[in-house]
Amino acid sequence: MVPGLPEPDAGSDLANVRTSARLVDDEWSIDGQKIWTSNAHESDWIFVVARTEPGSQRHRGLSFLLVPLDQPGIEVRPIDQLTGGSEFNEVFFTDARTRADLVVGDPGQGWRVAMDLLGFERGVSTLAQQVGFERELADPVSLAWDNGTFDDPVLRDRLAQAKVGLAVMKANAVRTLTDPVPGSDSIAKLVWANWHRDLGELAMAISGPAALTAGPDYHLDARQRLFLFSRADTIYGGSDEIQRNILAERVLGLPKESRG
Numbered sequence: 001m002v003p004g005l006p007e008p009d010a011g012s013d014l015a016n017v018r019t020s021a022r023l024v025d026d027e028w029s030i031d032g033q034k035i036w037t038s039n040a041h042e043s044d045w046i047f048v049v050a051r052t053e054p055g056s057q058r059h060r061g062l063s064f065l066l067v068p069l070d071q072p073g074i075e076v077r078p079i080d081q082l083t084g085g086s087e088f089n090e091v092f093f094t095d096a097r098t099r100a101d102l103v104v105g106d107p108g109q110g111w112r113v114a115m116d117l118l119g120f121e122r123g124v125s126t127l128a129q130q131v132g133f134e135r136e137l138a139d140p141v142s143l144a145w146d147n148g149t150f151d152d153p154v155l156r157d158r159l160a161q162a163k164v165g166l167a168v169m170k171a172n173a174v175r176t177l178t179d180p181v182p183g184s185d186s187i188a189k190l191v192w193a194n195w196h197r198d199l200g201e202l203a204m205a206i207s208g209p210a211a212l213t214a215g216p217d218y219h220l221d222a223r224q225r226l227f228l229f230s231r232a233d234t235i236y237g238g239s240d241e242i243q244r245n246i247l248a249e250r251v252l253g254l255p256k257e258s259r260g
């Protein structure tokens, strides 16, 4: 099951969803497009946030539908990435069908469900990945020993900062689980996404010129893939700017920015 939330004109501004669904007999008929749908090419089902109340505006009139992917009305097109992978997809719906009762929450209440899902994606669901971060940090540390870059005081300092950042992230993760504060999800997303992107840059700096070339058939090593993939960390799940807006407006109560 994969989430189908963003569309080409509804990324940060998710309430701009254009994909629509209408009841035809006892089924939803869905038309529209989603983008950046992770692993849709390997999945059986997709969540689709669709406008089910014609003429409704923004976050009203949306529903959270569960839709089987293997059907004639759905086309999945993988997006080629710089990493050499293609686990994200465009998904096109042309009179795609799903049963009328396959709605999470009530029809018209899809925005709330989508926000809860995003909160989970930004915060709690990412805590386990920090075990992987520990392993990813060990790799440039070991390379720095091997290739002598440990003697470079600037790189040593950046490695030490990465270690400290990981410790802070772990403490923050425990707080998110045990004593969440308002905005915990956005804080967690900002902290881990920037830490991980910085680690990708640090891995490239320690690799030196070797980082600049791919092997035969565009073979990339783990550090190059880390660097390239982590460029998206501060975008997916809601960009840094959106997390800061959430913290500024909803947590600190600062004036809303102009949406004009």
Ligand SMILES: Cc1cc2nc3c(=O)[nH]c(=O)nc-3n(C[C@H](O)[C@H](O)[C@H](O)COP(=O)(O)OP(=O)(O)OC[C@H]3O[C@@H](n4cnc5c(N)ncnc54)[C@H](O)[C@@H]3O)c2cc1C
Pocket: 003, 004, 005, 006, 007, 008, 009, 010, 011, 012, 013, 035, 036, 037, 038, 088, 232, 235, 236, 237, 238, 239, 240, 241, 242, 245
């Ligand atoms: C590799 C990758 C994987 C993804 N995987 C998933 C996934 O698995 N599931 C999923 O649901 N989504 C996924 N996404 C989609 C992702 O959530 C969106 O790309 C993201 O929300 C940004 O939307 P956008 O691309 O339409 O950019 P836009 O919304 O057009 O934003 C463009 C730029 O403008 C800034 N911006 C926009 N609005 C504001 C504002 N109000 N204030 C300040 N700055 C603003 C943004 O921060 C960004 O820098 C993925 C994206 C990428 C690139």
